[in-house]
Amino acid sequence: MRSIEEIFEASKKKQKVSENDQEDRLSNLPDSILVHILSFLPMEDAVKTVLLRRFGNLWTSLQTLNFDGRSYLNYPKSCHSKWFTVFVPHALIRHDCPAIFKFSLKFGSYLYFSPNGFKPRKDKKPLNPKLASAIDSWIYFALTKKVKFLDLGIFAHGASSSRFDYDLPDAVFTSDSIIEMNLVNISLRKPEQVHLKALKSLSFTTIMLDDKMMEGILSGCPSLESLSLIQCCGLHKLNCTYACLTKLMVTLGNDSAKVEISGPNLKSLTISGLHGQVDLKNVSSVVEATLDICSDHYYIGSLLESLHQASTFTISSWCIMMLIMSEEDGITCASSTRKHLVLKTPITKRHLPGIARLLRSSPQLEMLTIQIEDSTSIFHPVSWNDENWLDESEIGFEHYFETEPSFSCLTNYLRTVRISGARISNCSLHLVKFLLENAVVLERMEILIRNFNAYSSTSSAELLKLSNLLSTCRKASPSTIIVLA
Template sequence: MSSLNADSDDDILRSFSQSSKRHKSLEIMSDSDDEDFSQLWKRHRTSGSRIKKPALDRITALPDSLRLHVLSFLPVEEVIKTQVLSRRWQHLWTCTASLVFRLRDPVFIGKSVGEFVKFVDNTLLLCKCDKLEKFVVKFAYVPIYASNVNRWTRFATGSGVEELQLIFEESPDDFDEVDDYLLPQHLYTNSSFKALQFSMCNVMPKVVVCWNSLTKLTIGRAKLSEDVIQKILAGSPVLEVLELYYFYGFNRLHVSNASVKKLILRDVWEHEEEVEDDANPSVLEISAPCLHSLEISGSLGYKVFRLANVSSLVDAILNSYGSEDYERYSDMLGGFLQRIVHVKKITLGDWAIQLLSVMEGKGLRSPLMKCECLTLETVIRDSVLPGIARMLESSHNLETLVITMSRCGEYFEEELYGLCDFDEKHYWTSQKKVFTCLLFSLQKVKFIGLERYELDLYLSFVQFLLMNAKMLQKMVINARMGGYNPQKEFSGAAQKLLSFPRYSRSAVVLLYE
């Protein structure tokens, strides 16, 4: 397959775009002015000239390489349909470098898993691509199709595929637990892979892993062991992103690869093998001295996360949730914050902020953070206000504060009872604390997804920030107004904002929907 010529292809696309505009204007003119078109036709008849055949359409005139690039953005079933356009299109689809098969795509509505598997088999028999960029299969796997999937992986690796995704789901018709797909050993020794994703697959390499080009690895819904993870890391010298979701089977994750810069852990699998009593919680220790970005999100299951060496971390996200075991998780969060005191960018979710509120109410101290950008994904209400105040107090170098609407729940209600015995609308004006960041560093504040019915609580916080942030330069408020008269609601909010005094004379406040 020939490589794309950027200059010539851009010229062709530009020409096609201009041509499309001309045809469109002509069509509008002909529909709106029948008399002019009739006169034009009469002159053509009297001149005795012949009607010219339309030129080959511009898309068909594009080089094969560019048309294949366009086809790579379409679902494979749509790509196959292009063969009816003309002779030049008839066999073009067989050379497409991107094959994506998903049982949930509209074309397969009402089709069985068996029909989907047969479609994939038949399609691959006709494909002639020498170099495959992307191969994706997503369907409800059952073991009777193991040989089919094995053939698909042989096809993909034989075509030098760069991105391979085997995303298997539980069948809604199967109530009995079925065996996951066992990855064939030949997949572990392929240097063409750049991105891999496996879901509901048994990852059990018996050979030396050789993924010399792999930069991103995602594994989900799987049992893993520390030995398997170390074997994979040892065989992936340029791996940059490691993502695990719905995982279980190990208690220590040590990432020593200097290349790995981002680690994502989401939704620990609450598997019966790891269910332990409250006195002996399951612990996952993370050590990654070269890591730059860490994200822990979704359900913690029965796990307690502990950070060991994360000395190079610059971006940390804790947007997870666990049980309401205050003693267990307050120790975890306290240790987490202690390990990320040097991190410049921190994101905390609703569960963690409520836990901080309890810790604040019980008088527990926070470490001084070097955070410069703090994002809080929550809804402002009484159960999170002390937690927000705690983070502001401990972040002396804070320059940017972002509050974004996110999924929220009520946690630690027993511990919070009595601790939040205050008027939430006057919480900030009653504060006696000294917020160093408001005096010396906070420059930008952003509220995202502000709802109309929470406006008063948010505006009391906005007023507090405007009155106390000496270095503030910009405040952006993205509000979602509703009700019977959203324009009136918006105007009322704008008037309130204009009435608030500002410590910083250069502060600009932007309110928009």
């Protein structure tokens, strides 16, 4: 038997050999691979690798420059902006790559102050003029390096905020190299000229806009393919009439304004948010639509009708619940030509009527995807407890579908069902059983049980219950393959 000292020495030798092996492997990598690895690091970490012999000054060849002022929060308050504003120009001076792919600049509210006697414009807190001038120079640096992806964001305590004010230089709007641009809480003055001939993807988050400004920007981006407007305010009409613009995502902000959207060439459309309304005009070309909006059932019904032609349709829990209310008010659900329906929702007895309405209004449905969400994680815009509401419902889910009229999609078209979630409830089991027993041409059913978070788990009893149901359930289609994972 070896002594403790011998075991300790052997362990140290093994660790040393392992460290040497790792060092040798790293040393043998080509410079291009090491530079690629560094591109995933914040700049302050990438620069620190100068202390490693093998890396040396490789960081100066980076084509991805990621500066995040929020990483200096551990410094004393008086040094926040100092450390950041000193580090960035020093790093840029040492940079010797002729072109860069991505320039990312994020900074937080601690870099702001309001000079004495200066009244904040529109209740915004102005940026330190020296810092604003420095940021301008950093952006000009990226433009001279023919940056392709420009990512700029002002954040307050880790989140976007509209309380602070920094005007984007007009030179950004005449860049001939930018392909993708992401702006968060940047103040936009109406640019004198917009000519972004290479821009393909544009994202605005919490930015004040107006119709003329947006129209001018879109008209100056002839190659724009994707546009995201996340909680932006001030828009009333959005004309996405340009031939290349095929993808639009709108997340409604905190105002209650109504935005009219016209998009004759749109192929993909996502509408989400808690406030406001979207009026859709001429969106008949949309083939992929997502609806995740909290609004009344009349409005959601009109959106469903406007998007009836989308072949792939994704809908959230709240919208499904509103379908039930519309049925109670005698409002019909428009028939659609969708081929793929994606449900992102809990499966409870209160959701089953809404799911039934969607299946009935999808007579040509070929694929059904259900992403089961935890009802406790779903935010509702009104104050009610989901479980209490369910208890008050008189719907008997065990026999719900048996009392419903037949679904033509189950007879002629539905071939694939995919279900995923943290756990399979009794209502989910009932839905699975109904689909297996009635989907005549069903070819494949996949059920993936996974954890959404560290606190949710599926017990072996639940798995056994599901397995037994699948093995004993009568199948309308003998050729159905069931995959359980």
